[in-house]
Amino acid sequence: MKIMTIYAHPADTITNCGGMLARHADNGDEIVAVILTHGGRIHPNKYAEEMRKENPDPAIAAAGLQDVVDNKKEELRRAAEIIGIGTVVTLDNDDRMAVVSEEMVDQVAEQIALHRPDVLICDYPLNPVVSGSSHTTATMTAIAALDRAAQFLTVLDGQAEVNVRQVFFTGMQSIARDALSSYGERNDMFIDITPVVGRKIAAMDCFVSQGYDGLFARKLIESYNGEFGRAAGVDVAEAYVRFRSETHSLLPLTPQAQEFDALTSHITYSRMNVRAEFPIVT
Numbered sequence: 001m002k003i004m005t006i007y008a009h010p011a012d013t014i015t016n017c018g019g020m021l022a023r024h025a026d027n028g029d030e031i032v033a034v035i036l037t038h039g040g041r042i043h044p045n046k047y048a049e050e051m052r053k054e055n056p057d058p059a060i061a062a063a064g065l066q067d068v069v070d071n072k073k074e075e076l077r078r079a080a081e082i083i084g085i086g087t088v089v090t091l092d093n094d095d096r097m098a099v100v101s102e103e104m105v106d107q108v109a110e111q112i113a114l115h116r117p118d119v120l121i122c123d124y125p126l127n128p129v130v131s132g133s134s135h136t137t138a139t140m141t142a143i144a145a146l147d148r149a150a151q152f153l154t155v156l157d158g159q160a161e162v163n164v165r166q167v168f169f170t171g172m173q174s175i176a177r178d179a180l181s182s183y184g185e186r187n188d189m190f191i192d193i194t195p196v197v198g199r200k201i202a203a204m205d206c207f208v209s210q211g212y213d214g215l216f217a218r219k220l221i222e223s224y225n226g227e228f229g230r231a232a233g234v235d236v237a238e239a240y241v242r243f244r245s246e247t248h249s250l251l252p253l254t255p256q257a258q259e260f261d262a263l264t265s266h267i268t269y270s271r272m273n274v275r276a277e278f279p280i281v282t
């Protein structure tokens, strides 16, 4: 399987789906991570915190756009290596984007045509009226690019159409476990990331400049992935929403569902102690 992630900022790929990507990398699948913006203004802790000090470090205070971007790219490069992301494409657009631009749709459609992924991964889009969310804009861009790439015509565009097989959205703020309790709005698929959670934490530890390392990495895994894990019946999980309905020849019943024991699962999925197993490296 060839998986392409399309996210607004460098760290999004890791926090949203780093565990799933690590499992697919271990499975021998190819991963291409497309990052739309340089993300220099997103969680700029290293620089903003320094400027709050009475005597800021001159080297950090003098950082220009290229320094900020290069530093974040190096953090991303190390994180991608830990996860097993084979190709990282940084489009380096400005991260002040509030609306979908034709230019960025073209850029992403080109990447889809170049890499021809089977599957796209992007953020679950929030209400598009909340235009301050660059994550929503990124997904709107991805879907528009998906349609654009699907309509490529060799005689007109110099490249053939691309049929992406499925899109999975990450990060929907819902933990309902069934189709009825939230009237259908829910993550409809979980990926058990327990076997690779140490790599997701180590990858998050790379993003020092935005304070995603150390305490926050462990908090995110314990709370966010931990709560999805509880819903999924495993230690830690990532949650996904399938864009397109699936077609099966027989009713699907997963191995997890067949093995699930409601009487004991709350104990078995509660054993992991994230902070003890993955201590902060100082």
Ligand SMILES: [Zn+2]
Residues within 6 Å of the ligand: 008, 009, 012, 042, 135
């Ligand atoms: Zn982001």
